[in-house]
Amino acid sequence: MREFLILSRGGQGGVMASRILASAAVLEGLWAQAIPEFGAERRGAIVKSYLRVSDAPIARHSSVRRPEGVAVFSSKILELVDISKLAPGGVPVLVNAAKKPELVDRDVYYVDATSIALKLGLVIAGWPLVNTAMASAMARVFGIAGLESVVKALGEYFRGKLLEANVEAVRIAWDSVMR
DSSP states (O other): OEEEEEEEETTSOHHHHHHHHHHHHHHTTOEEEEEEEOSSOOTTSEEEEEEEEESSOOOOOSOOSSOSEEEESOGGGGGTOOGGGTSOTTOOEEEEOSSOOOOTTOOEEEEOHHHHHHHTTOEETTEEOOHHHHHHHHHHHHTOSOHHHHHHHHTTTOOHHHHHHHHHHHHHHHHHOBO
C-alpha cells in the first residue's frame, strides 16, 4: 500500500485533488482512498488530505502517519508547518511554487500551479484553484496514475467549459514539473 499527504489551504482544492487521484487510480484497476482531515477551518486555513493506493482492498481508514510523498499546495505552508514532523527524511516533496524551495534531506519537485490556474481562469473568490494542476503533478512525480487516467477522472467531477479548463491545467502541469 502506498500513502500520500496533501497540505493545502482551505479553498485551494486539496480534498478534491485527493479524490481525483483516487478516481484515477481506480481507473487503473487499483484500490484507493481519499481521506480529508479538517474541522471548522475556513478559507485559508491549513487542511490535510490523505491518499492511499493499493493493488488490494484497503482495510485501514485512519490518517496517514508515514507518507511516501508529500504535496504542498502553497509554498507559504512551508513557513508554518515542519515537514520533518509529518514525514521521515528522504520522503519526496512536491510544492506549488514558481521557484524551487530549499528543504533539507528531501528530493524537492515543484510546479507553478498558481500561474497555471490563473492563466486558465480557474479562480473562485480571488483564490486560484490549484487542485487539478497539483493532482496531475502528484500523479507524475509519485507515480500514482498515468496522465490519461487523471484526465478521465476529471469527468467524474467537472462538466463543460470547467472540464475543458481543468483538462488543460492537468496537461500543462504534467509537462511543467521541475526538480
